[in-house]
Amino acid sequence: MKKDIQIAQEAIVEPIHKIAEKLKLSSDDWEPYGRNKAKLSDQLLTKLENKKNGKIILVTSINPTPAGEGKSTVTVGLGQAFNKLGKNAIVALREPSLGPVMGLKGGATGGGYAQVLPMEDINLHFTGDIHAITSANNALSAIIDNHIHQGNELNIDTRRVEWKRVIDMNDRSLREIVIGLGGTKQGIPREDGFAISVASEIMAILCLATNIDDLKARLAKIVIGYTYSGRPITAKHLQAEGALTLLLRDAMKPNLVQTIENTPAIIHGGPFANIAHGCNSIIATKTAAKLGDYVVTEAGFGADLGAEKYFNIKSRIGTIDTAAVVVVVTIRALKMHGGVQKGHLDTENLAGLADGMANLEKHINTIKAFQVPYIVTINQFPTDTIKETEFVQLWCEERDIDVAVTTVHADGGEGGVQLADKLIAKVEGSTKSYQPLYDLDDPLEEKMKIIAQTVYGAKDIELTKTAREQAAFFTEQGWGNLPICMAKTQYSLSDDPTLLGRPNGFTITIRELRASIGAGFIIALTGDVLTMPGLPSSPAALEMDVTSDGKAVGLF
Known part of the structure; x- marks a missing residue:
């Protein structure tokens, strides 16, 4: 299969005014930022405030592994699939940071035939x-x-x-x-x-x-x-x-682009989920909900990080109701959580797969705790065997869990139709609202404990002397009623990145608290998580270049 950048460069991109027309926007509602990007008016949401909201679908996943999960790819592909079924759908994503683009993780524009365009601009400087x-x-x-x-x-x-x-x-x-x-x-x-x-x-x-x-x-x-x-x-x-x-005046305006199948996409804001709250902007998500029948959005990393913060922080502050959650899994990642080494993932291993299902089960339980409907989707890789796929499907069916297979990387929107069909059946007519896990009036330590025990499956939490003193001081300052933003490794349910699968009996160590009073939450730093990552031994940047005619190469 062609590389992502080759697929993106060969795609037929519509002029941005065509995408604006699909959304029935007037000339006052947007301003062009070149031929295929635009800024939406910061007054558009106010203009649409009396319009009925579309259904918001949150895409999350199990704990990420080097094997890949493809959460952004599924998000984009699902938006395209809804449009194939005659629904007016919009994709709402975060903006990529240059750190992971030049480092190890890569961009955040999806992949294969489920990408947002122009992927080169979005992954580099975008709209500034x-x-x-x-x-x-x-x-x-x-x-x-x-x-x-x-x-x-x-x-x-x-x-x-x-x-x-x-x-x-x-x-x-x-x-x-x-x-x-x-x-x-x-x-x-x-x-x-x-x-x-x-x-x-x-x-x-x-x-x-x-x-x-x-x-x-x-x-x-x-x-x-x-x-x-x-x-x-x-x-x-x-x-x-x-x-x-x-x-920040212009940065407040959400960015309008399109997917590879010309589905509208709003990309705005880009906090990491392991060191920040991991969700795109409230104004982008709510604007998309006013413009579309369905909005497909994602939250960073696994449900233990992005989805938890999406519900406990973003949804609470923005009064956002979510119709359903999609939990993305790959056979490869499940096998890694079951102890299979990366070099052996292409070999069928039902025993390793069975052991890895515990990680999925914990993330499902987390979504259940928020009382939101959900579907598991298997993001299929070419190396997945029929027996492995059937094993995951049967595991879900035995537990009365809806499951769908997606092939959006290879097939675009068509590869997400099964998932879109099941979601439509699940959410049409549903009025169920999410429930946050804690009350804002709970003490800071109690809120951290609820997250650690309910979401991570921890036995308990332990605050260092510094963190305990900070909690007392912050409470004295009147900040004790703010939500908690946990800074934790994305690779494990625990605060130890080497503990894959579903670890048990562990304690989460809160080493330090930070007051983000403007944002409106308290950050709890756990383990060794850092707010300034480093580049890997072989950064992705070393493979990047540009041709004499200005064409990017090596960008995924």
């Missing part, structure tokens, strides 16, 4: 949203250090500046740095560091804000650090929220 977030984040950093240099009227404790600079790249060298060296004219020396741009609180704020005024209000609440007496200092104290909002 992440650049705007990076600029706003670092503008706040500059304002902080300038304030300290100019006399520090707010009495900011330079040892307790929590706000980090960001860059949209995996660069481990920048995790811990010292700034302000070189004498009195170069600023005040202090320890600092970088996170990746998609882990910035400003990314989370952009994705959770409902309009420009809400954006500014959230930016004003950012806690950048503390005074020597322990008082929180916010962006509002620095009078920075106006400038930050200005830098």
